[in-house]
């Protein structure tokens with residue numbers, strides 16, 4: 001994963017709570033420590049990158065992560081906010097929302113009648129997946145600019161499975177719907193000039209068309225990114241339980257069906273070896289072995305490279321220690337920014 005200097009994208013996805021963010025953060029640190037200027041992006045509405053790095057990464061800006069040897073930047077994008085921005089752009093066109101946006105195209109009525117297109121509804125209440133797709137396309141947009149060309153590894157911490165699957169089918173759906181709408185509009189507008197005047201001002205229609213076209217183009221780019229076998233890899237993260245493995249198998253099948261390159265499976269939170277187990281740990285270990293056996297016999301998962309990540313206790317001690325440290329600093333010392341020792345103590349915890 002670290003070899004080569006060509007830019008690569010890694011999408012980490014899987015069931016909620018299995019450790020996508022923890023693995024994305026770890027992988028990003030690994031890349032940076034191997035000499036890759038790296039960007040780790042979270043598009044998961046339940047952001048926990050900030051917790052993983054013990055740094056405030058909120059605000060939608062690239063923030064340098066302290067610690068690794070090569071530059072590592074993190075970005076938490078709020079997908080809902082990304083959609084809101086999109087909605088506001090359409091509002092600033094003189095309309096009062098996305099419904100007007102469609103009305104501005106002279107297609108409000110028509111779009112409603114053409115129920116199967118569901119575009120008006122789609123724009124007013126976007127389906128799960130659109131937020132994330134807009135967030136990803138936003139990242140892709142600024143990564144195209146020269147000032148961000150240095151990044152050779154981009155790690156995406158994506159939303160849980162259901163959202164990812166909907167995101168994958170979304171560009172095709174939008175492509176088809178918007179394509180149909182635009183074609184329809186073209187036909188209607190070119191039919192007669194009388195109809196043109198009925199359908200409102202030409203300029204507004206053009207702006208609305210351009211917006212739809214741009215949204216379509218951005219979604220096509222997201223689709224291409226997910227399917228590009230040269231630059232992209234989707235890494236499935238799971239835990240060793242029967243339920244999680246079954247869901248991962250279904251996710252893998254869907255990804256393959258959508259032609260998304262998937263080669264690796266991270267099985268996270270595996271109990272580390274122990275000379276003696278309590279009754280609970282012995283049972284848990286047995287369950288985990290059963291789940292791991294399931295992977296070997298699974299038609300979807302058995303061909304993937306398996307990465308086993310141990311259950312670690314650092315997180316627990318880290319939190320306790322950090323909380324204690326923060327309290328001590330708050331109570332007995334000047335604010336952290338003025339304490340020269342604070343950063344090195346934090347680096348120690350990070351290590």
Ligand SMILES: Nc1ncnc2c1ncn2[C@@H]1O[C@H](COP(=O)(O)OP(=O)(O)OP(=O)(O)O)[C@@H](O)[C@H]1O
Pocket residue numbers: 015016017018019020021022023044046048160268269270309310311312313315
């Ligand atoms: N290998 C591990 N050992 C110990 N704790 C872990 C490990 N991996 C993850 N955790 C803990 O499990 C919890 C969930 O992890 P994380 O937030 O990375 O999952 P996620 O899949 O990104 O969750 P979500 O779907 O809610 O975004 C966190 O408290 C994290 O510290």
